[in-house]
Amino acid sequence: MFNIPKKDAITFVLFAIVVLTMPIWLTPFGASYPALLQKFAIYALLAVGYNLLFGLTGYLSFGHAAFLGVGSYAAVWSFKLLSMNPVLALSFAILFSGIFALAIGYISLRRSGIYFSILTLAFAQMSYKLAYSVLSPITHGETGLQLTLQDPRAIDLMFIERGSSLPTSNLFGISMSGYSGFYFTAIILLIGFFIAQKITSSPFGMMLKGIKSNENRMNYTGFNTKPYMLTVFVISGIYAGVAGGLLSITDPLAGAERMQWTASGELVLMTILGGVGTLIGPVIGAWLIKYFENIFSAWNESVLHGFFAFLPDGFEDIVVTISSKFVGEGWHLTLGLMFVLVVVFLPGGIMEGARRIGTMFKNNKDKKPKQTSDSEKQSSDSEKGEG
Amino acid sequence: MDAIILQVLNGLDKGGAYALIALGLTLVFGTLGVVNFAHGALFMLGAFCAVTFKKIITLEQIVLSKTELSPWGTPLEIRTPYAQQWFGDFGNVLIEYSVPFSLLLAIPVMLFIGIAMERGIIKHFYKRPHAEQILVTFGLAIVLQEIVKAFFGANPNPQPIPQIFMGAADLGVMVGMAENVITYPKWRLVYLFFSLGVIAAVFAFLRFTTFGLVVRAGMSDRETVSMLGINIDKRFTIMFGIAAVVAGLAGVMYTPILPPDYTLGMDFLVLSFIVVVVGGMGSLPGAVLAGFMLGVVQSLASMTEVKDIIPGIDQIIIYLIAVIILLVRPRGLLGKRGVMEN
Numbered sequence: 001m002f003n004i005p006k007k008d009a010i011t012f013v014l015f016a017i018v019v020l021t022m023p024i025w026l027t028p029f030g031a032s033y034p035a036l037l038q039k040f041a042i043y044a045l046l047a048v049g050y051n052l053l054f055g056l057t058g059y060l061s062f063g064h065a066a067f068l069g070v071g072s073y074a075a076v077w078s079f080k081l082l083s084m085n086p087v088l089a090l091s092f093a094i095l096f097s098g099i100f101a102l103a104i105g106y107i108s109l110r111r112s113g114i115y116f117s118i119l120t121l122a123f124a125q126m127s128y129k130l131a132y133s134v135l136s137p138i139t140h141g142e143t144g145l146q147l148t149l150q151d152p153r154a155i156d157l158m159f160i161e162r163g164s165s166l167p168t169s170n171l172f173g174i175s176m177s178g179y180s181g182f183y184f185t186a187i188i189l190l191i192g193f194f195i196a197q198k199i200t201s202s203p204f205g206m207m208l209k210g211i212k213s214n215e216n217r218m219n220y221t222g223f224n225t226k227p228y229m230l231t232v233f234v235i236s237g238i239y240a241g242v243a244g245g246l247l248s249i250t251d252p253l254a255g256a257e258r259m260q261w262t263a264s265g266e267l268v269l270m271t272i273l274g275g276v277g278t279l280i281g282p283v284i285g286a287w288l289i290k291y292f293e294n295i296f297s298a299w300n301e302s303v304l305h306g307f308f309a310f311l312p313d314g315f316e317d318i319v320v321t322i323s324s325k326f327v328g329e330g331w332h333l334t335l336g337l338m339f340v341l342v343v344v345f346l347p348g349g350i351m352e353g354a355r356r357i358g359t360m361f362k363n364n365k366d367k368k369p370k371q372t373s374d375s376e377k378q379s380s381d382s383e384k385g386e387g
Numbered sequence: 388m389d390a391i392i393l394q395v396l397n398g399l400d401k402g403g404a405y406a407l408i409a410l411g412l413t414l415v416f417g418t419l420g421v422v423n424f425a426h427g428a429l430f431m432l433g434a435f436c437a438v439t440f441k442k443i444i445t446l447e448q449i450v451l452s453k454t455e456l457s458p459w460g461t462p463l464e465i466r467t468p469y470a471q472q473w474f475g476d477f478g479n480v481l482i483e484y485s486v487p488f489s490l491l492l493a494i495p496v497m498l499f500i501g502i503a504m505e506r507g508i509i510k511h512f513y514k515r516p517h518a519e520q521i522l523v524t525f526g527l528a529i530v531l532q533e534i535v536k537a538f539f540g541a542n543p544n545p546q547p548i549p550q551i552f553m554g555a556a557d558l559g560v561m562v563g564m565a566e567n568v569i570t571y572p573k574w575r576l577v578y579l580f581f582s583l584g585v586i587a588a589v590f591a592f593l594r595f596t597t598f599g600l601v602v603r604a605g606m607s608d609r610e611t612v613s614m615l616g617i618n619i620d621k622r623f624t625i626m627f628g629i630a631a632v633v634a635g636l637a638g639v640m641y642t643p644i645l646p647p648d649y650t651l652g653m654d655f656l657v658l659s660f661i662v663v664v665v666g667g668m669g670s671l672p673g674a675v676l677a678g679f680m681l682g683v684v685q686s687l688a689s690m691t692e693v694k695d696i697i698p699g700i701d702q703i704i705i706y707l708i709a710v711i712i713l714l715v716r717p718r719g720l721l722g723k724r725g726v727m728e729n
Binding site for chain 1: 422508511515516517518519521522523525526527528529530533534536537653657660661664698699702703706707709710713714717
């Protein structure tokens with residue numbers, strides 16, 4: 001199981017280092033606080049899982065928010081009924097999102113292309129609408145599902161007395177909020193990333209890539225593509241379910257708005273922005289979007305005035321007025337513009353941009369004959385790290 | 388029985404909005420082959436044309452009165468809209484009928500926006516896969532709705548109904564039933580007839596003009612038409628503009644029914660896509676039929692008698708129909724054989 005190619009191993013180790021040291025290297029960016037770090041890890045996991053479906057097979061699903069929501073609800077119910085243990089909650093999230101994905105995938109995958117997108121969209125909207133209305137005994141509708149003091153919590157209460165305050169999720173005593181919560185999510189992310197790596201490099205992954213490049217030809221070659229598609233759809237749905245479960249673990253409150261189709265849209269944005277079909281790309285996309293969402297949206301005009309203080313007075317006002325439309329409340333505008341630009345000019349996302357710059361440098365170096373072998377080795381190594 | 392007739396009527400005007408948006412979507416898909424996720428945003432932009440028009444027309448001059456005092460002792464402010472000063476009675480009519488008059492503003496604006504959008508971005512996506520078309524137009528929709536939010540804020544902007552269309556019409560009496568059995572808001576009737584008119588206009592345009600003839604020829608075989616020396620691309624661009632105008636007009640007239648805010652487009656987008664799919668990709672009559680049908684079905688499902696049998700059905704009925712249609716009859720109700728059947 002662990003005999004992976006050397007290149008993948010290097011990628012994984014580098015990735016693990018980057019993720020685990022996030023509290024350190026994000027400090028200068030003002031993003032090193034647990035709540036945001038947890039979000040980074042969770043949404044990266046979500047994007048990695050989404051990329052397994054969209055990146056490998058090219059099937060554009062607009063329904064992953066539903067799995068995210070199901071995972072969240074399953075985890076919170078596990079807290080309410082059984083125990084505050086996150087592992088238990090995660091296994092429920094996996095179970096329910098898996099079943100849900102199996103059902104939706106079985107039906108949706110009977111069509112492909114835009115019809116598949118619309119089918120998944122229809123299912124996600126149905127789940128969202130139902131969660132808001134009829135299913136509110138389970139989902140608690142608009143208020144969202146949250147813990148109460150009267151929850152049964154059958155397993156926990158066998159061992160400890162019912163406290164006077166709301167319990168927090170904990171792994172055998174380790175609290176799941178704060179930095180320990182981040183490391184828990186980070187480890188889940190690493191496991192998810194490792195599995196995604198394995199899938200991508202396995203024969204199964206090759207089959208999926210074959211479906212992306214030409215599904216008909218795969219069928220003619222004698223592969224029935226449907227079971228493969230269904231498998232990867234369920235795996236991808238489980239990733240989303242786990243991400244939803246982790247959201248509930250770090251903050252035990254599940255709301256129906258997580259299932260709205262715009263949430264799926266955001267996920268698509270993350271994947272595209274970073275780079276579809278690459279392993280690292282979606283992670284970078286998720287981090288960038290979550291970073292901007294938290295940092296940009298907190299900026300207001302006074303921050304901007306401080307930022308542009310070096311400009312002449314009248315000019316500064318103009319610059320601030322214009323740029324204030326793009327931050328704070330309006331940061332979605334930045335997001336939309338960024339997204340359009342990426343799709344138009346750089347369909348491969350940031351990863352393709354990095355690769356293009358990489359080859360540019362490489363070509364420059366090739367032109368110079370007096371190239372030391374040392375630096376060349378370095379550059380090829382760094383490429384491996386990206387890839 | 389009366390309740391059912393009432394719900395059918397209720398559904399028809401909503402269906403009119405669905406049909407108009409879906410008509411535009413289908414036009415774009417049929418001519419340019421582009422899946423346009425920004426079409427809902429065009430509907431929303433149309434609605435905000437009405438908001439803008441009303442804002443402009445009701446700009447007021449404020450004069451402090453020298454003699455009269457307001458109830459709290461300060462000089463009374465006399466507000467007179469500039470439109471009233473300049474145009475007299477016609478100004479008052481303009482303010483009263485701001486929504487219908489903003490149609491005149493919406494047509495050139497939407498035509499311009501549509502053509503600019505097609506020439507600026509969508510042109511480059513004809514040869515790219517549908518997934519990328521969805522993505523870029525989705526991004527465009529976000530940009531458009533955020534721009535609107537930056538200018539108009541996040542709150543809904545209610546629009547007035549002209550005085551004579553206020554209140555309800557007693558339709559039951561007209562067909563010989565008792566009074567007050569079937570009453571229906573007049574503006575919704577206006578909307579229903581308006582949407583039927585626009586739909587008829589679009590069909591007539593395609594059917595009875597040379598331009599429409601060429602466009603229809605181009606829809607069925609683009610290559611041959613361009614080989615005959617016709618600049619089909621230019622005509623398709625204009626069709627995109629027309630589709631944008633149709634969506635915009637639908638948006639303008641819908642403002643008194645639903646106060647527009649910046650998310651209006653996204654809300655209608657998903658539904659109108661489902662309408663298009665149910666009607667059949669690329670089939671104009673299909674889009675119209677499915678629009679009205681889904682509108683009616685939706686309002687029938689929201690009757691309490693139906694909800695008692697299947698709780699929550701009113702929330703999901705449209706999606707449910709879409710799923711069933713897609714699985715049983717992939718090309719939609721009136722879709723042509725072989726158009727996007729996979």
